[in-house]
Amino acid sequence: MKFGKEFAxxxxxxxxxxxxxxxxxxxxxxxxxxxxRRRPNPTSSPYTSPRTGKLLKRHFYKAFSGLTNRFGSYNEKNNKDEVILVSEIQQDEQSSDNRNYETMFFRxxxxxxxxxxxxxxxxxDEFNKVVGFYRGKVEEVKMEAEELNKQMDALFALKVRISDPQFHSSPTPSNSGGLPLEGIMEHEEKQERGHTKMVSLEILNHVKMNVTSESAMSTLKTIFDGxxxxxxxxxxxxxxxxxxLKQAFVEFHRKLRLLKSYCYLNQxxxxxxxxxxxxxxSRNASKAYLEMxxxxxxxxxxxxxxxIERVESAFITHFANANRRQGMSDIRPKAKRDKHRVTFLVGCFVGCSIALAVAVILTIHARDLLKSSGRNQYMTNIFPLxxxxxxxxxxxxxxxxxxxFWKRYRVNYAxxxxxKPNTELGYKEILLLSSGLLVLTFAAVLSNLEMEMDETTQSFATLTELVPLGLVTVVLLVTICPFNIMYRSSRFFLIVSLWHCICAPLYKVTFPDFFLGDQLTSQVQLLRNVEFYICYYGWxxxxxxxxxxxxxxVYEMFFIFIAVIPYWFRFLQCMRQVFEQKDYGPGMNGLKYLSTIAAVVTRTIYVQRRGTxxxxxxxxxxxxxxIYTTYWDMVKDWGLLRKDSENPWLRDxxxxxxxxxxxxxxxMNVILRLAWMQSVLDFHEAPWxxxxxxxxxxxxxxxxxxxxWNFFRVENEHLNNVGKFRAFKSVPLPFSYEDGYKEL
Structure with a gap:
């Protein structure tokens, strides 16, 4: 692979x-x-052909040469004259860090x-940009390291206080007595042998526990108690x-590793x-520039x-019981690898799905079921199941x-x-699950048809009708299965996000929560089928x-209520965002869902009651x-239709x-949005x-x-992160120091 592609x-x-x-x-x-090449007498060089003047197609440099030597081997050819002179220019006399580099070309x-x-x-320009960005990020991580130091001080003091409640009874001078703790930052005033500093239990008198909205009860406590x-x-x-704190250390270590990689790749x-x-x-300018x-x-x-060294040492000591192998495994998880058996099973299940679909079609055609007297009964009762x-x-x-496509175009969806790192499902895993479910569905449909028509199985009519319910039970049990099988981490992530949607607005709204809420608004018919399952098998x-x-x-009332639920969840999530962000933008988004609720309710009533x-x-x-939702899709969610954009009517x-x-x-979004017209225009009454x-x-x-919508919504979110250089999630820290408190 060429370096340009590897670099990207x-x-x-x-x-x-x-x-x-x-x-x-x-x-x-x-x-x-x-x-x-266009010059009449091109200058010959060791890299050009003496006859054509064209560059010889030879690999003089191996890919990634110089990995052991920082800049690789230089051209040691003797130079009679200098080609460039690189000067360091200090932009601000008061700050020695604000420096730029400028090259003078002598030819x-x-x-x-x-x-x-x-x-x-x-x-x-590129080098000054890289140095400026790197310097800024280094300052950021140094400040984060200071904050993690303070958090570790409080954690260690809390650990000692809980393990020995009587320890605090003896007075601890704020400037002498204390507890040894290995930090991750060197402090000039606190440097001791092995980077160990003394932590006083007095810290516990100046910190509070941050209450985060991890549960519905914690949110209510936050509202009433602060x-x-x-x-x-x-x-x-x-x-x-x-x-x-363990999660904060893992994310901080990842940030440091990526920053180190950024530095090395640019060099x-x-x-x-x-x-x-x-x-x-055919010049020799690289030596002078690379020396700079x-x-x-x-x-x-x-x-x-x-x-990186200090973070690893502190993490191993305090979060892995000094077990270096376990600590390094936790703080630096192994990269996820593609499994060949997943690809094999996807192909196997897709093939089986096609075969079963063909078998169902042939069975229907051979028995002439489309013209049978029970066709309407089957379509009304079994088809929705x-x-x-x-x-x-x-x-x-x-x-x-x-x-x-997110992976292909490097959208950081994970x-x-x-x-969690290396737990996200790839498209192959999703295809495996979907094709497996499709195999079970077609097999159930085929078995249902066979049991219905085979004279030897007419006595098992009850079992025939219970096949769909059995399949629902299997899917539900697999989804909530507590054992570490079939992508447990992803299943639980889905369950947690679904629970946050149900309990809106008691949970802080994160991207996966409202993203899942939007998915539910597109599955109204599925939710109505759930209602039909309950009615069909219950009553x-x-x-x-x-x-x-x-x-x-009652069924007709719940038929309307079920369709409103996902839109109501999203409305409550929008209201929670208005409360937290003090911004009316989410409130306008909430009005979009209220308008959709009104549309869904009136359409459903019309289908049930009729009338001009x-x-x-x-x-x-x-x-x-x-009109409202289409505008919001394109302008707000996708970030398109920008008149003054570099790409007219798109985005920059x-x-x-x-x-x-x-x-x-x-x-396509507009056309598919108009699918509701079939209910108003009575297309569902078509005889064919x-x-x-x-x-x-x-x-x-x-x-x-x-x-x-999903693709362009996540693409827009990714570009917003790119514009603000947001590459790391914010991990909430457990302790909050009092304002004006200084570390002892």
Missing amino acids: SQMVPEWEEAYMNYNYLKTILKDILNFR SSEEGAENEVVFFRRLD TKANLSFNKEELKSAQTK LAFSKIMKKYDKVT INNSYLSQSDEVVKL YSFFVYIVLHMLMYAANIY YIFGF GDFKRRSNTCNQSN AMRVIAASSSGVAT KLILPNKSIYFVAMV LHRSTMLFVVASLEIIRRGL
């Missing part, structure tokens, strides 16, 4: 703009090369040297503090581009390396497609959703394949909701290379299509629309 693949996606623009510098070198008077002047000017809680010195507090990129310059121009880099802050700074699983499978397939005569659900006023007046009301409310930054895809997606089939088609189109 190892970038932190959210920091991409802060890396050296290697590809742009390569384009300048190509311009220089093209000019030299600017030569013919065609304009591109080389541009090259060094842009090279200096945002902080005094320490009660119990083991539950100690365990909670240890868990939070290597500058080395590579200077070698290419020497190769193209070697003496710069980017190369000489060792704060990050030292911090099995379409429930198809909705789930279709949604999973769309999610798998989203993951595939960070956006807040998945219907399922043994005779009949029900009176639609004749019940109700039709007008349903069409009007649905039209208003469609795009991930997809083909701009037309965005316009196609917007048109059963009403259950029409509802299935419309529900499937909404799921597809949501799948398209």
Whole structure:
């Protein structure tokens, strides 16, 4: 793999703009090369052919050369004249850290040297950008390390206080007596042998336990008791503090490693581009420039390396019982690897699904079931039971497609959703689960048809009708299975997010919570099928394949209520965001869901009651909701339709290379949003299509629309993170120091 692609693949996606623009510098070198080739008498060099003047296609440099030597081997060719002079310019006399570098090119008077002047000017800009970004990030991690030091002081004091309650009874001078603790930062006033400092129990008199919204009860306590809680010195507090600090250490260590990688990759990129310059121009400028880099802050700074060592040492000591192997495994988890058996099983299940689907079609055709007298009875009672699983499978397939394209275009979806490192499911795992469920669904449909028509099994009619319920039970048991099988971490993540949606607004709204809430708004028909399951098997005569659900006023009332629930959840989440952020933007988003609730309710009442007046009301409310939600989709959620953007009517930054895809997606979103018109225009009454089939088609189109929305919504979130260089999640710390308190 060429260095340019390798360089891009190892970038932190959210920091991409802060890396050296290697590809742009390569384009300048190509311009220089093209000019030299067009010259009548190109200068010969060790890299050009004496006959054609063209560069010889030989691999003079191996990929990633210089990994053992910081900048690789230099061209040791004797130089008669200097090519460049790199000067260090101090921008601010009061600060020695604010420095820029400027290169003077001595051959600017030569013919065609304009591109080389541009090259060094842009090279200096890139280097100053990299150094400035790196310096700023180093200052950030140093401040974070100081905060973690203070948190560890409080944790260690709390641990001693709980293990020995009588220890605090003896007076502890604030300037002498204390407890030994290995820190992660060196303090000039506290340096001791082995970087060990003394921590006083007096700290516990100046800290409070941060109360975070981890449960509905904690939220209620926060509302009535305030945002902080005094320490009660119990083991539950100690365990909670240890868990939070351990997570903070793991995330901080990851940030340090990526910052170290950023420093090394950029140094290597500058080395590579200077070698290419020497190769193209037959000059020897790389030595002087790389010597400057070697003496710069980017190369000489060792704060990050030292911090990594201290963080690892403190983590192993305090969170791994001094077990280095366990500690390093926890703080630096192994990278996730693709498993060949997953690919094999996906292919196997997809093949089985196709075979079973063909078998179902052939069975229906051979028995001429579409014209049988029981067709309407089957479509009314059995088809909704099995379409429930198809909705789930279709949604999973769309999610798998989203993951595939997110990965292809380097959208950091794992960070956006807040998945634990190396636990996120890839598109292959999603395909495995969806294809496995599809196999079970088609097998159940086929067995249901066979048991219905086979004369030898007519006595097992009850068992025939219980097949869909049995399949629902299996899916539910697998979802809540507590054992570490079938991606337990992802299943529990889904359950927790679902619980947060149900308990809205008692939980702080995070991206996966409201993202899942939006998914539920596209699964209204699935939720109504759940209601039908309850009615059919609870109060219907399922043994005779009949029900009176639609004749019940209670059922019709819940039919409306079920459809409103997901939109109401999202409205409450928006209200929670308004309360926390003190911003009315989420409130406007909440109005969108209220308008949709009005549209859903009026359309459902019209289908149940009919009437010209109700039709007008349903069409009007649905039209208003469609306009509002379509605008919000494109402008707010996708960030598109920017008139003054660099990409007219899109946004300044795009991930997809083909701009037309965005316009196609917007048109598709509008068309699929109008699927509600089938209910107002009475398309479901068409004689050639059963009403259950029409509802299935419309529900499937909404799921597809949501799948398209998902990609562009997460893409926009990723670009917002890139614009603010947000690459790490904020881990809540357990302790809060009093204002004005200084460390003892």
